[in-house]
Amino acid sequence: MLLARAFDERCLTLQRQGRIGFYVPAMGQEAAQIGCGWALDPADWLFPAYRELGLALTRGVTLDELLCQFFGNAQDRLKGRQMPNHYGYRDRNFVVGSSPIGTQIIQAVGAAMAARRRGDAIVTIPFFGDGATSSNDFHAGLNFAGVFRVPTIFFCQNNEWAISLPRSRQTAAKTLAEKGGAYGVPGEVVDGNDVHQVFRAVRTARARAIAGDGPTLIEAQVYRLGPHSTSDDPRRYRSDAELAEWKQKDPIGRLKHELLDAGAWTEEQDAALLEEVRGEVAQALARTETVGPADPTSFLDDVYATRTPALDEQRHYLEEMLKAGMVRQ
Amino acid sequence: MTEATLVQAVNRALHTAMAADPEVLLLGEDIGVNGGVFRATEGLLKEFGADRVIDTPLSETGIIGTAVGMALYGLKPVAEIQFLDFIYPGFDQIVSELAKFRYRSGGQYPCHVVIRTPYGGGIKGGLYHSQSTEAYFAHTAGLKVVVPSTPADAYGLLLSAIFDPDPVIFLEPKRIYRSVSGEIPEGDHREPIGKARIVREGTDVSVFAYGAMIPPATEACQSLEGEGISAELVDLRTLSPVDSPAVIASVEKTGRAVIVHEAARFCGYGAEIAAILADKAFYSLKAPIARVTGFDTPFPYALENLYLPNAARIRQSVLDTVRAA
């Protein structure tokens, strides 16, 4: 959790300094993501949105991998195709996300049906926000999941805001979890700032799913402590008082105090750990920032399994333009 | 006359229309308190209130479907879709409903909605904040498609769109939202839909472009003066219905055509212009029609500057066309 927070803070600075183009912080959502990630099996398929840093860390995604994706450089496994935060790693069962809200929700249902057909005892988990519960694919996803009783855990992080729209204006429903009811999918609200509660809820939902008892919708109540993204200025639409109130419930501070109270942790250990994770971030940055740019013609690859004649012709044209210095990265 | 950027011109046009007609109202995501993610609706909530500047839940089909219902009842809704890339959850409402209400009711139910949305690349937006998919909409009978490239046109064309009897997809070139500024008129001054604009006159070759491609096309045409080439630049402004007479007349004069758009090449809007010229100006053509376009790939993030047509690529294509014959 501390590593995620330290990395987030560094990336916000990198964006401000113009060293990366854009960034979406996950601050405030670490307990929900990490509690969920730890409750799962590595074989389970994750369908993230764009704010899932903590989750990615539970899958062993390295800071170097993340930074190379943000830089879109030669070592970015996505070959510089996507905006920062839109990463994916097939070997971690971390499906590459997109920007359009909600689309992954129904896809997770299909993957669950496929896994069941293959006889694989796994669950699939789409990650999405409060805003996404208004999307077409949320409703399609829950409906199909209910009808086909799939092993899917719908993990909604209600961080109270969808850019500038407060949760109260997103839906007239009292909770997001209760939306499951209409589709025959049990819904549950958990305190997303409590890493234990999240862990237990996901464990239980996973056991149910694996036992063939169908899907669950979990609403983890959290708060987006940072801006929506580096393009956003939350002071335009939310009060300092609200932010201050939620800062009191910061999941990292909460866990720390819990551990201190239990005598399992000391201030010294905490300071040392903080220093350690900051060092890790700095080292990863030093290693990745010097990596060269993506191959300039690489954006013509992967459109199809094999390049079409038209794309070959366009590659040739691009090479000529590059040679003549008429285009620059 | 006042000085404004393109996005400010949009804001002023919305203001003028709302002040003139109480039946004009806005709906979209983050358009109220936040003033729109590009600030196109800044200040309008305060001035016109929450029942005319409606922040909606996160649903494009909700926004567009609601606008369709309002329009059927006679209001003049102007919907904002945050990025053209996010319009697709509402595509059914556009293509199956909005575009076809008038037709399927034998003219009983005109359905007049304006959908404003920023489009195009050049802002480091990657696959889903950069696309230029005007051709999907221009391909749909019943929709008008408008793309301004200057503050004055954004102002005048948006006013025309809002008071047009038909649905209009109003595509705003976000890359030049703030980088171009100019004079805009005051009051209800409308620029007609369906008319191209000659940006600069020329005699050797016609360059057709629109939206954010106008600045690089202008630069290319200007730089060719040094080579003794007189290039005419035509800003199409309305993609549907297209101003065929202007397109044909220009090529009848110059005998050569270069079409520029940032959208992918295959089945891109330029193919339609080329077809019009092949049909109606074939015997005036001295050289093959050229296209300078995006590549036939999704829109890349890190390499976007290689994807987007620039002044050098346009210039080269014009040179090749003029030298071909």
Ligand SMILES: Cc1ncc(C[n+]2csc(CCOP(=O)(O)OP(=O)(O)O)c2C)c(N)n1
């Ligand atoms: C279909 C679609 N419409 C609009 C957007 C623009 N947009 C990006 S994020 C966002 C808010 C999402 O809110 P939520 O689902 O609560 O997730 P959060 O960002 O809070 O994690 C919006 C409106 C989008 N990406 N996709």
Ligand SMILES: [Mg+2]
């Ligand atoms: Mg949210």
